[in-house]
Amino acid sequence: MTDILLVEDSVELNTLMCAFLKKAGYAIKGVHTSEEAEGFLQKEQIKLLILDVMLPGMDGFAFCSKIRENSSVPVLFLSAKVDKEDKMNGFLSGADDYMEKPVDMDILQAKIAAIMKRSYDLKQKNTIIHSGAISMDKENHQVFLNNQELSLTVKEYELLELLTENPGKTLHKDFLFQKIWGMDSFSENQTLTVHIKMLRNKIEEDPKKPKRIQTVWGVGYKYEEI
Amino acid sequence: MTDILLVEDSVELNTLMCAFLKKAGYAIKGVHTSEEAEGFLQKEQIKLLILDVMLPGMDGFAFCSKIRENSSVPVLFLSAKVDKEDKMNGFLSGADDYMEKPVDMDILQAKIAAIMKRSYDLKQKNTIIHSGAISMDKENHQVFLNNQELSLTVKEYELLELLTENPGKTLHKDFLFQKIWGMDSFSENQTLTVHIKMLRNKIEEDPKKPKRIQTVWGVGYKYEEI
């Protein structure tokens, strides 16, 4: 499940933009050529394509035109060239928006949000969590492990939600218990453990040696993005 | 029938743009203030609003925000100011795109075409839904299963419509209930279940083992395209 595919040949800029947009909550994949992008698109669906105009090999315009033959995915162009011909080319080859370099990250984020909004209508920003091989779509109450949907019970879902929202953080047993069951409840002790076990059975490759949900002795549990 | 409403206080520019866009085939109305525009919108529907940022009286941002309270009409901003703050304001008040002055008419036309395309082109298809073996023709209120017409009651139809419009998504019982019956209604509890059962009897090969309408325990139902 990938939201955005970025095609930008400058390694530095590519890394930078990926990092920024990942922080903004998007699942983003960065590649350096049109050819790479093409390969990726054959395997995975995306929601937005960000395309540099000047690329080695097939340039952005040509690639966009090609894409448009059998896809209506939104495209946002990036270009250092500012003359009018360029802008026209962008729109004519099927773009949805256009941005001049140097890229201002805040404006980029606003543009992405605008495109996502009008293309998909949903405000999917914080309703989808991507954490390693696991994705959670809160709006639709779906969970994916390696793009395969999982069926979780409500308690398992709540537990996983708390864990994936805080990857790498150790969450105290008391904290988890209080969040899911409420502060009362005498029993607590074992019931959390039991639910952790059931969750592990569903999301761990080898439930005997849990990698994603790790136990922190005497404290609680920690989720690792794998 | 008006396609575009242009709000621009400069009389010269207003006249010029209207002339150009009229020639390009759009039915356009030019006004000079937000107040005038507001009056116009109460009488007529439009497809696109082009809004100058700097206007006497209510400025473009404020007007756009106001419009957004009860309309989702696409908005394209024009502004002489080019600083970042301005751009952000435009997007945040609900804009669909943004152009800097001086306006290049060719680019403007391309942008308008792009907005029109993504705002209207796609949505018109939605009167017919194809989802797996089921097709729904909303216009004629017909439902087909494997090209064979089904006869559904109103409630069954509404239920199926919500489900097929969101294939793969889990829809909460509360959501379904609220959409079909309205938020009041005390009873709710079982009546949705009962209607689901009746729908299943009509669209499932084996109603005992539903494939299309799957129940998501503790949450609601999900439609799978089969």
Place this chain on the structure above:
DNA sequence: AGGGTTAGTAACAAATTAGTAACAAAAGTC
């Protein structure tokens, strides 16, 4: 290494939630 503590496991019981069928009420039709 061994005692004490904490976590994991499996089997079971209880609670919750969904499905069913039969019937009553309401709405639509002639």
Place this chain on the structure above:
DNA sequence: GACTTTTGTTACTAATTTGTTACTAACCCT
């Protein structure tokens, strides 16, 4: 207004989840 169809209600049954327990395994410290 009587008949038919749809819709809502209820009591009951079935299925699934959740909580509890007793037991085992792993860990930590001296």
